[in-house]
Amino acid sequence: MRVLKHLFEQNRKWAEKVKESDPEFFLKLSKQQNPEYLWIGCSDSRVPSNQIVGMLPGEIFVHRNIANVVVPSDLNCLSVIQYAVEVLKIKHIIVCGHYGCGGIKAAMENKEHGLIDNWLKHIKDVYRTHRAKVDTLQDETEKLNAMCELNVVEQVANVCNTTIVRNAWKSGQELSVHGWIYSIENGILQDLNVCVTGLDEIPGHQK
Numbered sequence: 001m002r003v004l005k006h007l008f009e010q011n012r013k014w015a016e017k018v019k020e021s022d023p024e025f026f027l028k029l030s031k032q033q034n035p036e037y038l039w040i041g042c043s044d045s046r047v048p049s050n051q052i053v054g055m056l057p058g059e060i061f062v063h064r065n066i067a068n069v070v071v072p073s074d075l076n077c078l079s080v081i082q083y084a085v086e087v088l089k090i091k092h093i094i095v096c097g098h099y100g101c102g103g104i105k106a107a108m109e110n111k112e113h114g115l116i117d118n119w120l121k122h123i124k125d126v127y128r129t130h131r132a133k134v135d136t137l138q139d140e141t142e143k144l145n146a147m148c149e150l151n152v153v154e155q156v157a158n159v160c161n162t163t164i165v166r167n168a169w170k171s172g173q174e175l176s177v178h179g180w181i182y183s184i185e186n187g188i189l190q191d192l193n194v195c196v197t198g199l200d201e202i203p204g205h206q207k
């Protein structure tokens with residue numbers, strides 16, 4: 001199948017529906033994007049950023065990768081953060097993980113998965129750091145979900161320690177970094193209460 005006709009049909013219907021509720025919607029959006037939020041989430045198809053917080057196109061700038069990982073050698077993610085912070089001047093960066101994350105599960109397993117193991121290495125490091133605590137849990141699902149939360153906390157710290165975010169805070173820019181987790185089973189988001197709003201709030205920050 002060279003042309004995915006049904007997707008184009010769905011697209012036309014969607015565009016019509018949006019225009020019915022606001023005839024100027026696309027015209028207004030085409031002139032500027034002015035989102036307040038940068039979403040860094042997992043690529044998992046069940047965690048669509050805009051839908052789960054009920055937002056329209058134009059409201060969230062999005063970066064997604066397997067297991068919502070932020071590493072300082074990833075030019076793709078850093079470029080997104082830079083554009084979002086320095087050009088769009090977004091006010092909130094949300095790192096959103098989800099329970100039952102396949103990427104985290106794979107990183108906790110003691111077997112090979114091919115190329116992706118290079119990416120999962122970052123999560124394996126998180127697991128190694130917290131292993132003593134995580135392994136006290138009896139149930140495999142509990143262990144996985146604890147790691148899903150710990151990974152968010154770790155990635156929030158990584159976002160805060162990028163030169164981009166540090167420089168934004170140094171120059172007095174208003175910016176908050178949040179850590180959230182989503183449950184695929186019930187569609188509910190939870191705040192992990194690890195919000196950082198300035199340099200002195202970064203975990204492990206030395207004065």
Ligand code: CO
Nearest residue numbers: 042044101102
């Ligand atoms: Co995932």
